[in-house]
Amino acid sequence: MKKAKHKFETEAIRTQIERSQFLEHSNPIYMTSSFVFEDAEDMRASFAEEKDRNVYSRYSNPNGSEFIDKVCKMEGAEAGFAFASGMAAVFSTFAALLESGDHVLSARNIFGSTHSLFTQFFPKWQIGHTYFKIDDLEHIEALITPKTKMIYAESPTNPGVDIVDLERLGSVAKKNGLLLVIDNCFASPYLQQPIQFGADLVIHSGTKLMDGQGRVLAGITVGKADLIDTIYRFARITGPALSPFNAWVLSKSLETLAVRVDRHCENALGVAKFLESHSSVNWVKYPFLKSHPQYELAKKQMKAGGSVVAFEIKGGISAGRSFFDAIKLLSLSANLGDSRSIITHPASTTHSKLSEEERLATGITDGMVRISVGLEHVDDIIEDIAQALEVLD
Numbered sequence: 269m270k271k272a273k274h275k276f277e278t279e280a281i282r283t284q285i286e287r288s289q290f291l292e293h294s295n296p297i298y299m300t301s302s303f304v305f306e307d308a309e310d311m312r313a314s315f316a317e318e319k320d321r322n323v324y325s326r327y328s329n330p331n332g333s334e335f336i337d338k339v340c341k342m343e344g345a346e347a348g349f350a351f352a353s354g355m356a357a358v359f360s361t362f363a364a365l366l367e368s369g370d371h372v373l374s375a376r377n378i379f380g381s382t383h384s385l386f387t388q389f390f391p392k393w394q395i396g397h398t399y400f401k402i403d404d405l406e407h408i409e410a411l412i413t414p415k416t417k418m419i420y421a422e423s424p425t426n427p428g429v430d431i432v433d434l435e436r437l438g439s440v441a442k443k444n445g446l447l448l449v450i451d452n453c454f455a456s457p458y459l460q461q462p463i464q465f466g467a468d469l470v471i472h473s474g475t476k477l478m479d480g481q482g483r484v485l486a487g488i489t490v491g492k493a494d495l496i497d498t499i500y501r502f503a504r505i506t507g508p509a510l511s512p513f514n515a516w517v518l519s520k521s522l523e524t525l526a527v528r529v530d531r532h533c534e535n536a537l538g539v540a541k542f543l544e545s546h547s548s549v550n551w552v553k554y555p556f557l558k559s560h561p562q563y564e565l566a567k568k569q570m571k572a573g574g575s576v577v578a579f580e581i582k583g584g585i586s587a588g589r590s591f592f593d594a595i596k597l598l599s600l601s602a603n604l605g606d607s608r609s610i611i612t613h614p615a616s617t618t619h620s621k622l623s624e625e626e627r628l629a630t631g632i633t634d635g636m637v638r639i640s641v642g643l644e645h646v647d648d649i650i651e652d653i654a655q656a657l658e659v660l661d
């Protein structure tokens with residue numbers, strides 16, 4: 269068990285692998301594919317897993333271990349495995365734990381590629397899925413079948429920033445003997461720790477708030493040690509491991525996660541309030557706006573509202589195009605959780621693979637805009653959005 273001794277911010281900075289003989293202050297990067305053995309007996313015992321040591325970087329690497337340790341302490345998890353991307357973490361978690369014939373009960377509002385995994389690849393392994401409505405958890409138990417093995421959800425959701433009641437999912441999972449797996453990427457471990465609410469496993473795309481500067485792809489799954497061991501066995505063979513360099517970047521990034529996310533949330537709330545008062549905007553959604561339908565729930569399970577604001581501009585797709593073309597400072601890009609504010613049109617980008625019907629079922633309208641509010645001065649972010657909205661008047 270990776271028990272945290274200190275407060276969140278301190279663990280994020282002070283969780284470190286052992287210093288090398290050079291007594292460096294900042295950790296070195298262990299760019300090595302393999303590790304050497306002392307002698308024949310050491311080699312045999314290492315491969316027999318009788319020793320807790322690094323053998324080959326597909327299995328483990330000091331930089332990866334440091335990143336995993338930090339995230340485990342932040343999430344209150346027993347163990348973890350770090351992946352080359354968030355989707356590698358999502359896929360490997362499913363692939364390691366599910367058998368042919370199993371069934372997953374998933375929130376409908378999930379990351380686009382996770383949805384594509386369910387619809388395009390699960391069928392060929394005879395893994396079924398049913399989507400539940402996140403605002404109707406009263407009836408979720410009716411969707412459980414004898415084959416159901418796992419409940420899967422994200423909160424806040426992408427791109428609609430809806431909130432899913434994690435405690436309720438935790439109790440449904442426990443009562444029915446199901447695994448609860450939560451993609452906690454939108455919140456980051458700083459804002460929300462799903463294990464507290466009964467999650468067995470927590471997945472992150474480290475590409476987003478964890479790196480926070482748009483440099484690397486990364487993913488991680490943390491949670492119960494026996495489940496992580498199964499995931500580790502799968503990953504050790506199939507090779508989706510995170511590179512030492514990216515792990516090093518991530519470990520450094522986590523040192524500043526708390527201060528960065530505090531500012532992301534402060535700026536995002538400012539942007540949300542501005543949009544709420546604008547006449548060219550139909551609606552705004554941000555978990556910590558009082559007008560958010562699940563404001564109370566968001567307050568209960570999150571420390572602050574996160575970096576993403578969703579809103580709908582009046583005038584649909586053509587107004588949307590004019591608005592995007594008028595943006596000067598913000599980046600038109602598909603990433604999020606970056607220090608640079610990013611503006612996206614989900615219907616034509618991240619969620620374009622969904623049918624129109626599927627999009628509307630998850631609240632993605634043609635006029636919907638998603639802003640990942642960054643760390644620039646909030647006045648400049650708002651000014652850019654304001655001048656682009658003016659073209660619509």
Ligand SMILES: *Cc1c(COP(=O)(O)O)cnc(C)c1O
Pocket residue numbers: 353354355356358379422426451453454473474475476485486487
């Ligand atoms: C980005 C994202 C992923 C996938 O992560 P990658 O690092 O891009 O593979 C998974 N889930 C959510 C919620 C995401 O935002």
